[in-house]
Amino acid sequence: MTFQGLVSTWQEYRVPFLLAQLALLGVVLSIRFVQYRNAQKSKTLRAPPVRSPILVSKDKNWQEGDNDRSPDPAFREIVKKFDQDEGPLQAKVAGSQKRMPKRVTGVKATKNLGIEEAGNRKILPVIFFSSLTGSSERYARTLTNDIRQSLHRQASNVLEPQIHDLSYIDYDDYFVTPPKPAEGLQYFYLLLVPTYNIDTVLTTFLDNLKETHHDFRIDTAPLVSLAGYSVFGFGDKEGWTTEEQGFCSQAIEIDRWMAKLTDRKRAFPIGLGDVKSDVQSQLEAWKRGVESVMIDISINGSLGEGVRGSGDSLESDEEDVDTTGAGSAASKPRKPTKRIPNTSTNLGDLEDLGENHGLDTGSDADRTQISTPIPVDFTISKNTSTAPQPLKEMVPASSPTFTALTKQGYAIIGSHSGVKICRWTKSALRGRGSCYKYSFYGIKSHLCMETTPSLSCSNKCVFCWRHGTNPVGTTWRWQVDPPDLIFSGAKEAHLKKIKMMRGVPGVRAERFQEAMRIRHCALSLVGEPIFYPHINEFVQLLHADKISSFLVCNAQHPEQLESLKVVTQLYVSIDASNRESLRKVDRPLHRDFWERFVKCLDIIREKRFRMRTVYRLTLVKGFNIEDEAEGYAELVARGLPCFVEVKGVTYCGTSSSAGAGLTMQNVPFYEEVTSFVEALNTALGRRGLDYGIAAEHAHSCCVLLASKRFLVDGRWHTLIDYEKFFECLESGEEFAPEDYMGPLTPEWATWGHGGFDPADERVYRKAKKVAQEMTRSTDREDEA
Numbered sequence: 001m002t003f004q005g006l007v008s009t010w011q012e013y014r015v016p017f018l019l020a021q022l023a024l025l026g027v028v029l030s031i032r033f034v035q036y037r038n039a040q041k042s043k044t045l046r047a048p049p050v051r052s053p054i055l056v057s058k059d060k061n062w063q064e065g066d067n068d069r070s071p072d073p074a075f076r077e078i079v080k081k082f083d084q085d086e087g088p089l090q091a092k093v094a095g096s097q098k099r100m101p102k103r104v105t106g107v108k109a110t111k112n113l114g115i116e117e118a119g120n121r122k123i124l125p126v127i128f129f130s131s132l133t134g135s136s137e138r139y140a141r142t143l144t145n146d147i148r149q150s151l152h153r154q155a156s157n158v159l160e161p162q163i164h165d166l167s168y169i170d171y172d173d174y175f176v177t178p179p180k181p182a183e184g185l186q187y188f189y190l191l192l193v194p195t196y197n198i199d200t201v202l203t204t205f206l207d208n209l210k211e212t213h214h215d216f217r218i219d220t221a222p223l224v225s226l227a228g229y230s231v232f233g234f235g236d237k238e239g240w241t242t243e244e245q246g247f248c249s250q251a252i253e254i255d256r257w258m259a260k261l262t263d264r265k266r267a268f269p270i271g272l273g274d275v276k277s278d279v280q281s282q283l284e285a286w287k288r289g290v291e292s293v294m295i296d297i298s299i300n301g302s303l304g305e306g307v308r309g310s311g312d313s314l315e316s317d318e319e320d321v322d323t324t325g326a327g328s329a330a331s332k333p334r335k336p337t338k339r340i341p342n343t344s345t346n347l348g349d350l351e352d353l354g355e356n357h358g359l360d361t362g363s364d365a366d367r368t369q370i371s372t373p374i375p376v377d378f379t380i381s382k383n384t385s386t387a388p389q390p391l392k393e394m395v396p397a398s399s400p401t402f403t404a405l406t407k408q409g410y411a412i413i414g415s416h417s418g419v420k421i422c423r424w425t426k427s428a429l430r431g432r433g434s435c436y437k438y439s440f441y442g443i444k445s446h447l448c449m450e451t452t453p454s455l456s457c458s459n460k461c462v463f464c465w466r467h468g469t470n471p472v473g474t475t476w477r478w479q480v481d482p483p484d485l486i487f488s489g490a491k492e493a494h495l496k497k498i499k500m501m502r503g504v505p506g507v508r509a510e511r512f513q514e515a516m517r518i519r520h521c522a523l524s525l526v527g528e529p530i531f532y533p534h535i536n537e538f539v540q541l542l543h544a545d546k547i548s549s550f551l552v553c554n555a556q557h558p559e560q561l562e563s564l565k566v567v568t569q570l571y572v573s574i575d576a577s578n579r580e581s582l583r584k585v586d587r588p589l590h591r592d593f594w595e596r597f598v599k600c601l602d603i604i605r606e607k608r609f610r611m612r613t614v615y616r617l618t619l620v621k622g623f624n625i626e627d628e629a630e631g632y633a634e635l636v637a638r639g640l641p642c643f644v645e646v647k648g649v650t651y652c653g654t655s656s657s658a659g660a661g662l663t664m665q666n667v668p669f670y671e672e673v674t675s676f677v678e679a680l681n682t683a684l685g686r687r688g689l690d691y692g693i694a695a696e697h698a699h700s701c702c703v704l705l706a707s708k709r710f711l712v713d714g715r716w717h718t719l720i721d722y723e724k725f726f727e728c729l730e731s732g733e734e735f736a737p738e739d740y741m742g743p744l745t746p747e748w749a750t751w752g753h754g755g756f757d758p759a760d761e762r763v764y765r766k767a768k769k770v771a772q773e774m775t776r777s778t779d780r781e782d783e784a
């Protein structure tokens with residue numbers, strides 16, 4: 001090619017050539033830039049983590065995972081033993097590899113790391129303590145010995161515990177990247193700490209937990225592989241009376257941060273002990289709980305179905321913790337239950353049985369000590385066919401009713417009974433106060449089981465919580481489950497729901513433990529308990545187990561009410577003072593509802609010297625308050641109940657309540673409830689009836705009027721002596737309500753004092769005006 005040819009070629013191709021050169025340069029520069037940036041980043045990652053200056057590992061040569069050279073001789077011993085049992089530890093990783101850099105995954109830690117599998121887990125309890133003046137250390141060492149002796153002996157899968165002083169460990173080794181356990185082994189952390197409102201090692205420890213959680217280079221939950229953890233705090237109530245004032249505040253903080261770092265593996269509620277009073281008993285209760293959880297995990301391989309703690313650094317105010325649980329009794333396919341068989345003689349809709357309505361209890365073998373059931377109403381006979389019909393289940397597991405009720409948190413027992421944990425039980429577990437029954441009658445809500453043996457009801461009250469989902473009917477026309485099945489099923493489901501609360505922030509260890517023994521049963525949840533043909537046998541089972549019985553009925557079943565034997569406290573709902581109002585509020589299915597209602601009041605009058613009788617008035621503004629005080633006074637004169645509870649309606653905010661024409665405007669303010677109570681009290685006085693306003697629970701818009709039978713030397717005794725009640729029952733003699741009258745109603749519960757136990761912590765929900773919280777009952781959950 002000539003020179004000229006070259007020039008012309010250059011001129012023709014110079015533009016694309018130059019562009020190609022530029023593009024190449026761009027690519028080279030980009031690559032160099034990315035390389036440079038990565039190099040910078042890895043430098044940052046290799047920077048040593050911020051450490052507390054006072055924390056020095058005893059053996060700096062020890063690397064995590066290098067279990068044979070662990071700083072703790074006891075741990076080395078355990079690992080050796082474990083090696084012998086299980087073969088060599090699989091998690092030995094070269095120290096240089098493991099030490100730096102820290103694990104950087106950029107993704108949230110995988111939950112549970114396979115611990116949900118059941119099987120033979122080995123649990124290694126690791127006890128951490130901190131102590132300035134030595135007392136926490138003493139408790140921690142005693143606990144270690146106790147666990148070593150008792151737990152290790154009972155459950156071979158729980159290994160000998162380690163103990164560490166938080167002042168002498170390197171936090172990185174335990175709280176940033178815990179020592180990697182061998183396969184099948186999991187650590188269980190127990191932290192025993194005092195609180196100091198001055199700078200101590202705990203301040204550094206807490207800062208370290210926070211830093212670890214917020215450090216972007218580390219998983220937010222680096223301790224997720226633990227089997228669980230639990231904290232016990234030592235504090236001094238003389239100096240720091242309440243948690244708000246700082247009692248055990250550092251232990252509470254540590255508990256919250258541990259929840260975050262473990263991705264909510266709080267295995268047992270935090271225990272708090274006052275070193276000047278109850279520390280021994282609190283620690284003992286906490287120890288028992290923690291031990292049982294460790295055994296559980298070692299057997300079942302996981303924490304089970306707990307409600308996980310929120311792990312929020314600010315404790316959740318959410319009380320409506322879902323205890324429905326994926327695997328709850330409610331949602332599991334129901335096992336075939338032992339039912340009273342239908343024979344050819346009792347087949348057919350019960351409504352058709354006329355006079356022969358006694359339920360056939362099957363063969364002798366199947367009769368299972370069921371005595372004569374309470375007769376049921378047969379006033380309405382829809383089915384004129386004479387052909388025998390097989391009895392159906394009231395709430396079959398496949399029905400929409402079953403689904404709707406379980407969604408609302410009910411556990412369905414057998415085919416017609418239900419259990420649910422009320423909001424007050426949850427509140428009491430967290431030390432935030434019990435329901436009005438504690439203020440009036442001494443029932444601690446965390447010891448109370450709310451259940452019903454009949455989900456069906458013969459009313460459709462406008463304020464009903466069941467959201468229009470439960471079955472209705474005037475007669476019992478379903479299969480009947482035996483009382484022992486309902487009793488054991490209800491207890492089991494209730495305790496299961498309580499256990500699910502163990503990881504919830506704020507649940508108190510001692511209350512959680514107490515709650516494992518049910519003391520009271522509120523037969524009132526939804527439906528009509530005396531509808532169940534074997535209600536007397538069911539109540540007997542409760543009493544035999546020293547569980548008191550509060551039974552609420554809707555004053556529509558006089559025959560059943562008549563046949564009802566003793567309960568601790570018998571209620572009738574008085575939802576209106578006259579026929580028209582009752583029709584509007586209760587929307588009864590019975591055509592003769594008013595006659596039935598009045599008849600029930602007469603029965604209540606007869607029973608008033610055999611058991612405590614109560615009228616329950618639920619006030620609904622615009623429905624049953626205005627100008628009705630005189631009418632209610634007449635009803636009181638007729639039934640002469642021992643007590644009259646007046647309560648503002650609880651708004652449940654559902655479409656069914658809206659459909660019934662109910663809105664927030666129908667919920668009376670507490671001041672309106674108290675004005676009504678005063679008017680009623682005056683109306684009773686005008687009739688010469690000896691009643692007075694005894695107690696109140698403003699928190700749930702509830703006031704108690706009592707007969708002066710319970711006024712002794714000018715002071716109210718509305719509480720119940722439950723021990724005495726059971727003694728009276730066992731004596732086999734007749735007895736009266738006065739025989740099991742309890743001690744003085746506490747002053748804080750009496751009229752004019754609000755009714756909130758000062759020993760509990762009052763919590764106002766966020767985003768609600770305090771005034772509104774105080775005066776209107778708007779909680780969405782049912783209380784009985």
Ligand SMILES: Cc1cc2nc3c(=O)[nH]c(=O)nc-3n(C[C@H](O)[C@H](O)[C@H](O)COP(=O)(O)O)c2cc1C
Pocket residue numbers: 130131132133134135136137194195196197198234235236237239240246247248249275
């Ligand atoms: C200076 C000081 C500050 C304290 N601050 C609190 C506190 O804020 N809250 C609390 O509940 N107890 C507090 N306490 C009580 C201790 O937590 C309690 O005495 C504990 O048992 C001490 O444990 P130790 O002997 O293991 O150090 C404090 C005690 C001291 C001496």
Ligand code: SF4
Pocket residue numbers: 422423424425435436437443444445446448449450522782783784
């Ligand atoms: S609201 Fe009812 S069920 Fe709940 S604790 Fe009180 S009495 Fe028991």
